[in-house]
Amino acid sequence: xxxxxxxxxxxxxxxxxxxxxxxxxxxxxxxxxxxxxxxxxxxxxxxxxxxxxxxxxxxxxxxxxxxxxxxxxxxxxxxxxxxxxxxxxxxxxxxxxxxxxxxxxxxxxxxxxxxxxxxxxxxxxxxxxxxxxxxxxxxxxxxxxxxxxxxxxxxxxxxxxxxxxxxxxxxxxxxxx
Amino acid sequence: xxxxxxxxxxxxxxxxxxxxxxxxxxxxxxxxxxxxxxxxxxxxxxxxxxxxxxxxxxxxxxxxxxxxxxxxxxxxxxxxxxxxxxxxxxxxxxxxxxxxxxxxxxxxxxxxxxxxxxxxxxxxxxxxxxxxxxxx
Amino acid sequence: xxxxxxxxxxxxxxxxxxxxxxxxxxxxxxxxxxxxxxxxxxxxxxxxxxxxxxxxxxxxxxxxxxxxxxxxxxxxxxxxxxxxxxxxxxxxxxxxxxxxxxxxxxxxxxxxxxxxxxxxxxxxxxxxxxxxxxxxxxxxxxxxxxxxxxxxxxxxxxxxxxxxxxxxxxxxx
Numbered sequence: 001x002x003x004x005x006x007x008x009x010x011x012x013x014x015x016x017x018x019x020x021x022x023x024x025x026x027x028x029x030x031x032x033x034x035x036x037x038x039x040x041x042x043x044x045x046x047x048x049x050x051x052x053x054x055x056x057x058x059x060x061x062x063x064x065x066x067x068x069x070x071x072x073x074x075x076x077x078x079x080x081x082x083x084x085x086x087x088x089x090x091x092x093x094x095x096x097x098x099x100x101x102x103x104x105x106x107x108x109x110x111x112x113x114x115x116x117x118x119x120x121x122x123x124x125x126x127x128x129x130x131x132x133x134x135x136x137x138x139x140x141x142x143x144x145x146x147x148x149x150x151x152x153x154x155x156x157x158x159x160x161x162x163x164x165x166x167x168x169x170x171x172x173x174x175x176x177x
Numbered sequence: 178x179x180x181x182x183x184x185x186x187x188x189x190x191x192x193x194x195x196x197x198x199x200x201x202x203x204x205x206x207x208x209x210x211x212x213x214x215x216x217x218x219x220x221x222x223x224x225x226x227x228x229x230x231x232x233x234x235x236x237x238x239x240x241x242x243x244x245x246x247x248x249x250x251x252x253x254x255x256x257x258x259x260x261x262x263x264x265x266x267x268x269x270x271x272x273x274x275x276x277x278x279x280x281x282x283x284x285x286x287x288x289x290x291x292x293x294x295x296x297x298x299x300x301x302x303x304x305x306x307x308x309x310x311x312x313x
Numbered sequence: 314x315x316x317x318x319x320x321x322x323x324x325x326x327x328x329x330x331x332x333x334x335x336x337x338x339x340x341x342x343x344x345x346x347x348x349x350x351x352x353x354x355x356x357x358x359x360x361x362x363x364x365x366x367x368x369x370x371x372x373x374x375x376x377x378x379x380x381x382x383x384x385x386x387x388x389x390x391x392x393x394x395x396x397x398x399x400x401x402x403x404x405x406x407x408x409x410x411x412x413x414x415x416x417x418x419x420x421x422x423x424x425x426x427x428x429x430x431x432x433x434x435x436x437x438x439x440x441x442x443x444x445x446x447x448x449x450x451x452x453x454x455x456x457x458x459x460x461x462x463x464x465x466x467x468x469x470x471x472x473x474x475x476x477x478x479x480x481x482x483x484x485x486x
Contacts (some may be wrong), residue, residue, distance in 0.1 A: 015337075015342050016338070017352060029209045029326050032367075033304065033323065033324075044181065044219075045218075045253075046252065047250070048252075048297060050249050063458070071385075073371075073381055077365075078366065081181045083181070088370055090370075095373065101238070102275055109250070112244035113183070113246070113250055114250070115182070115184075116182035116183065117182075118182070125285055144209065148316050157250060170215075172181075253368075280372055280376045281368035282367055282369055283373060299369045301369075
């Protein structure tokens with residue numbers, strides 16, 4: 001008995017794409033690599049979170065919190081974006097950002113420090129996430145010029161959702177006069 | 178322009194403000210209460226909270242647990258002279274969790290702020306720097 | 314002279330490009346069914362690699378690592394296509410009755426690929442990852458964002474659907 005899937009078990013065969021495409025892509029790569037620090041985005045900020053299940057974590061941030069997955073290098077590393085936030089997910093014990101330190105300690109998820117993600121309607125967002133099984137550490141509380149709620153990602157890292165209120169500002173006020 | 182907010186818990190908000198502003202070029206946006214401050218560096222908004230401080234995010238959880246500094250999750254800063262900055266910080270007694278690590282694309286190190294929170298410093302390899310090295 | 318300095322430390326992706334491009338494109342092309350899609354995903358793979366290197370997130374830049382990134386780009390593409398193809402759920406409802414039919418002896422890879430292209434995106438994704446890439450079911454489930462049980466079910470239906478289309482196409486000629 002034979003199976004059409006047998007015909008599909010082919011090894012990866014290198015294929016040269018058309019020259020115009022190949023040259024244009026190389027120019028883009030060299031332009032981005034030569035652009036110096038921060039040339040790719042020009043702005044933004046980067047945070048690294050440690051996670052225990054890379055694929056599950058990517059799905060959590062992408063499908064539930066609206067992140068875009070820029071790069072997934074399973075099982076060790078992923079790079080996600082939400083606005084100007086670049087979130088790196090690293091798996092402890094993997095080479096690079098997740099590797100053990102000279103004293104033998106290994107990074108781990110958790111802790112209290114966290115990213116704060118801005119949403120337009122905190123009540124609706126919290127209700128929708130709860131209905132999809134997301135675990136919250138707190139309900140909605142009031143902070144300095146914001147309302148906020150704390151939730152867990154699948155690895156136990158905290159994420160703060162906040163909705164700005166009256167008096168919220170992100171920059172120092174301009175000097176008077 | 179949108180910004181990125183990160184909250185770090187610190188034992189002493191004033192000491193943390195001095196550390197981040199003097200060493201890492203952060204600017205103070207607001208400091209409306211002894212237990213709360215907001216600093217900025219480019220698009221990064223760093224919120225500093227002292228645990229148990231009431232409004233400002235440092236309050237206890239519903240079960241009474243207080244937040245605390247530390248952990249491994251962190252924000253990253255791109256720097257242009259990693260060796261110089263590390264020397265300066267070491268002279269001031271700043272703790273580092275490792276030594277400078279070289280990898281594809283650049284070099285990095287993990288420091289601790291005065292409360293033990295990690296900050297990742299990354300210095301990318303610069304094509305212009307490589308070019309000038311070849312010519313000298 | 315007037316040549317561009319080739320600093321592989323500063324431009325690691327460009328340095329690997331000549332060797333890696335045909336591997337990444339060759340991986341994607343038969344799995345995309347379209348040169349345009351394969352080119353888009355190839356470009357996305359390399360540009361994402363540049364961003365990751367600049368973020369200090371790549372400990373070891375290799376061709377195999379890039380193909381891994383390409384595989385996830387492909388899965389993301391299928392996920393987007395699947396959302397647009399929900400109306401083709403009828404294909405997934407083909408019963409397993411066809412599984413007991415005898416198989417033709419002569420197999421045609423071209424006909425098999427053509428049949429594969431007619432499946433729904435989730436079925437095509439599941440069969441490709443499981444049988445072209447040889448990944449275990451648990452890993453396939455991870456790529457597709459489904460449970461293992463749901464993935465097993467998807468694979469059973471996908472195999473049945475593939476057989477039915479293949480035979481309908483007269484693949485045993």
